[in-house]
Amino acid sequence: MSVHTIRSSRRSRFRAAGPLLAALSLLLALPVAAQAADTPSVPERGSAYLGMGVAAHDGVGGLPRDTRAAQTEGVDVASYQGNVNWSALWNSGVKWAYSKATEGTYYTNPSFAQQYNGSYNVGMIRGAYHFATPDTTSGAAQANYFVDHGGGWSKDGKTLPGVLDIEWNPYGAQCYGKSASAMVSWIRDFANTYKSRTGRDVVIYTATSWWQSCTGNSAAFGSTNPLWVARYASSVGALPAGWGFYTMWQYTSTGPTVGDHNKFNGALDRVQALANG
Structure with a gap:
C-alpha cells in the first residue's frame, strides 16, 4: 500500500x-x-444590603395608604448606589437617611464617607447600619467592628443610633446555621456590646417572617430596641413579637432617586428625638 x-x-x-x-x-x-x-448564584461577600431578601421571600405588594398620620420620609443606601444625589433627595422631601457602614468583621463600605457626610451636609438626620453575618464572628466582635468603622453615635441632633440589619443570609442558609435560641443570644451579644460602646440601644432592622423563622418570634427586644420593619406592601402588617409599634418602615425598594424608601412613624421632631436619645 x-x-x-x-x-x-x-x-x-x-x-x-x-x-x-x-x-x-x-x-x-x-x-x-x-x-x-x-x-443558585452566591453574591460576593460584602455586597449585602438592607432589605436584600425582602422581595424574594415576602413578595411585593402596593404602596402605603395615606393614613393622614404624621410620617417622615427617609432612605437607606449601600455601596452599590455609589455617590448619591443628596440634594435631589432633600428637595423631594427626604429628611433622614441610613448608610451601610460595615458587614461582618471583613467589610467596610467604600462609599460610606460620601453617603454619610453628604446626607448630613444637605440637612438630613443620618445614621449608619451594619449587615449582620452571625455565622462568621460573634455579636460582640461585629458590634465593635461597626462602632470602630462608622457606626458610633454622638448627641449632636443629627446622628441616629446605629442599626443592626438582621435578615436572610444571602450567602447560605437563611438563619446562618443557628437555632432560634442561638440567634437570640447572638443578637443580644451585639445589642449589649453596642450599648456599652455608645450608650444607645441599637435599632433592629428585620422582616417579620424572618424574625419568626430564625428567632422563634422572640419578644426579648421589644421593650428596649427600636424596630425598623421591612414589608413592601400597602400596610406594614403583623410586627415581630414584643413590639407594639414600629419606629421605621422600609416600604419599597423601587422608590425615586434611591430605591429603598422608608417611613418614620412620626413627624420630623420624633426623628430628632431619636437622634438625641
Whole structure:
C-alpha cells in the first residue's frame, strides 16, 4: 500500500470520528451544565444590603395608604448606589437617611464617607447600619467592628443610633446555621456590646417572617430596641413579637432617586428625638 493511500485512510478515519468525539464531549458536559444551572448564584461577600431578601421571600405588594398620620420620609443606601444625589433627595422631601457602614468583621463600605457626610451636609438626620453575618464572628466582635468603622453615635441632633440589619443570609442558609435560641443570644451579644460602646440601644432592622423563622418570634427586644420593619406592601402588617409599634418602615425598594424608601412613624421632631436619645 502506498504512503499516499495510508495517509488518505487515516484522514478518512479522523473525519468519521469527528462527529462521534463532538457528541461524546457534549454528553460529558451536560451533567456539569445541569449542575451549574441548579446551583443558585452566591453574591460576593460584602455586597449585602438592607432589605436584600425582602422581595424574594415576602413578595411585593402596593404602596402605603395615606393614613393622614404624621410620617417622615427617609432612605437607606449601600455601596452599590455609589455617590448619591443628596440634594435631589432633600428637595423631594427626604429628611433622614441610613448608610451601610460595615458587614461582618471583613467589610467596610467604600462609599460610606460620601453617603454619610453628604446626607448630613444637605440637612438630613443620618445614621449608619451594619449587615449582620452571625455565622462568621460573634455579636460582640461585629458590634465593635461597626462602632470602630462608622457606626458610633454622638448627641449632636443629627446622628441616629446605629442599626443592626438582621435578615436572610444571602450567602447560605437563611438563619446562618443557628437555632432560634442561638440567634437570640447572638443578637443580644451585639445589642449589649453596642450599648456599652455608645450608650444607645441599637435599632433592629428585620422582616417579620424572618424574625419568626430564625428567632422563634422572640419578644426579648421589644421593650428596649427600636424596630425598623421591612414589608413592601400597602400596610406594614403583623410586627415581630414584643413590639407594639414600629419606629421605621422600609416600604419599597423601587422608590425615586434611591430605591429603598422608608417611613418614620412620626413627624420630623420624633426623628430628632431619636437622634438625641
